[in-house]
Amino acid sequence: MTASSENCVESKTSLAGLAPLEAVLFDIDGTLCDSDPLHYYAFREMLQEIGFNGGTPITEEFFIETVAGKHNDDIALALFPGDLQRGLKFVDDKEAMFRRLASEQLKPLNGLDKVRKWIEDRGLKRAAVTNAPRPNAELMIKILGLSDFFDAVIIGGECEHAKPYPDPYLKALEVLKASKDHTFVFEDSVSGIKAGVAAGMPVLGITTRNPEHLLREAKPAFLIKDYDDPKLWAALEELDKVGGPRN
Template sequence: MQASFNCGRLRSLPTLQRRLVMAAPAGRNPSLNPSTLNSTMASSCGALVSTGAAVSSGGTAAAAVPATAGPATALADFTVAQFPVNFLTIRGVLFDVDGTLVESDPLHFRAFQEILAEVGFNGGRPIDEVFFRRHISGRHNPEIAADLFPEWDEDRRTAFYLDKEERYRRLAAAGLEPLQGLREFLEWVRQRGLRTAAVTNAPRANAEMMLAALGVESCFEHLVLGEECMRAKPHPDPYLIAMDLLGLTPGELVVFEDSPSGVAAGVAAGAPVIALTTGQDPAVLQQAGAVWIVRNFHDVMAAIKAAETEANSTA
């Protein structure tokens, strides 16, 4: 296990009481259109239409351009002028965990492949990556199990996803590495004194294991779990609760996500969402509402440094 990353004093990760956000503070939009949400979750990777969301690569700063669909979609360079989030004025950052802090989707994919084949799903044939992206990645376990096995009772579904998570943790025990540029970005966040929370649909055991394995548990003031909210992502509740805990409004922070359900949750909470392409095609993430699409945190830091340089030159 890595030594804890130096993000300041170690803060506890509190267990939240189950809460239902009946009404959001002014400026937030917790409503979700079920038909739109279902369309987003089940959509195929259609062509990426440029609507102002940027796609980045290679540590340069970038502009949104049309891109072909599929896992091989190329990420275009972008221009600082179209950088959609002003990091120099925000007060907080909310992070998903799986696929955002660490590229863990390949391990989840493998665990689901194994267990689904064993229980005879799809005739015992392993699911492919397209199926995993469309129907599993980023979603809440009870919802996944209910969709995959509508004929099973709740106890059997629960046993299924608990087994799957145990398999994932065994695979992850071999070692997890932070997403490229994450440590540099977290240090920048620490130096600026920004408020932080980790917001995830992962079970508590998984989330705490990943944060500890990366050595970043002290970088987050709060850990908000979808399973401890009345509604998990893609509903906005986890992000609204995180905002309330930090005392911030959607316009004062930015959300980092990697899945359509996570992006939808952040957008529904009223926050700008930056999406990382660790497990999804850029087209799908843009369709879910991401304002900017990047490969990793190196891209984010490149844009921040360029913005800082510009601000210093005009000061």
């Protein structure tokens, strides 16, 4: 790699403009943990049970396009466009199945403990910002051992608009009393990245399950594989050099 191309890569993965850093915001599903396979399994099994799509199991592509990262009200409308009440009852039942699966199978994303320590060592503010229902969000945070880590848990359904609107991220900034100019976001879905970008913050897209080309279209600052990705740590080290956290 030439020096000029190295500089180009560095400029694309820089967070230095956020110094001094104040806060870090996290989505939950697919961002703190690889939960999408559990959601996909629950949707696939339950939709097949009721004969959705003629009894043919939904595909992973259908799940990504119709379900991943979206709010349950929108999912209910997409699956049952002529019967919203049935759709809402279905997604509630599906969430109960997801919680049973999560209690047994949920695991943190690679490197999560490392990035958690980095944030704690610098005394940064932090919030979880999710379209998941509160019972799901609180369960996942508890299973991952993060109940004492987050200063706030912001639920999209408790805001005027859920993601992809910026409202949940703007509410997180308000609750934390943090500036968008000194905060960045970890996200894994198109709707989540769009929400963070619309709220005026750089978003680090995590390629847990969603296709990279779709994530890029949502305009993340850059993409990482997980919290062990060298691109992330190069950006955080540069941020440390430029200026520490705000007091």
